[in-house]
Amino acid sequence: MKRSARSEAGMTMIELLAAVSISLLIIGAIYTVFLTGIRAYERIGIENDLRSEADYTMARIMNELYTLSPDGMESQEENTPLTAVTFVKNQEFKADADTGLVSREEKKPESIERMTLSIQDGALAINGETITSSRFLLGDSSSFSFRCARKEGNLCRSGVMTIRLIVSDRRHADPSGWLYVPPFTLTTEFGF
Numbered sequence: 001m002k003r004s005a006r007s008e009a010g011m012t013m014i015e016l017l018a019a020v021s022i023s024l025l026i027i028g029a030i031y032t033v034f035l036t037g038i039r040a041y042e043r044i045g046i047e048n049d050l051r052s053e054a055d056y057t058m059a060r061i062m063n064e065l066y067t068l069s070p071d072g073m074e075s076q077e078e079n080t081p082l083t084a085v086t087f088v089k090n091q092e093f094k095a096d097a098d099t100g101l102v103s104r105e106e107k108k109p110e111s112i113e114r115m116t117l118s119i120q121d122g123a124l125a126i127n128g129e130t131i132t133s134s135r136f137l138l139g140d141s142s143s144f145s146f147r148c149a150r151k152e153g154n155l156c157r158s159g160v161m162t163i164r165l166i167v168s169d170r171r172h173a174d175p176s177g178w179l180y181v182p183p184f185t186l187t188t189e190f191g192f
Helices: 013-068
Strands: 073-074 084-089 091-095 102-104 113-120 123-128 137-138 144-154 154-168 184-191
Touching: 013 084, 013 113, 013 123, 013 137, 013 184, 084 144, 102 144, 113 144, 123 137
Parallel strands: none
Antiparallel strands: 073 084, 073 154, 084 113, 091 102, 113 123, 137 154, 144 154, 154 184
16 A cells, blocks of 8 residues: 555644644633632732731720720810820729719829820821731821710710721732732721
């Protein structure tokens, strides 16, 4: 049986180039979807870590306030963004030994306790001590505000405090970075 070079079955160069081109397009699309999925997964993980840290930070603030048991807040402008607020404990309970009645009395000026919440250098602080981690970055629009329900002198004895945090991750705050995590807003309100 004679065989000629022209009768052998095989692929032509054009068919081979077409197959390789189609394969590269499919592989490129799969790679793009894969990378997008990895970025979304990492971004969600970072956002969850930041939310967890914000929850921890707010719980720490609440614990500090519970420990202080403030009698009020040094009054400032209501319903305006503030970068610092000071809670004050200036009263104490005194029991009358004869009658057993308990009354509130003003503390001496040297024994008044204060707790200052502040936003400084992109972090939350209590009495000047930073309580957020180094990766936690607060935006310039982060603020405290309050509505006073009962005011006595320069103290707001009761009201509603609002803490608005614009949160981002210091390591992923560059919009041109590979894994940019856009800032998001967390708002907490509580009564005092």
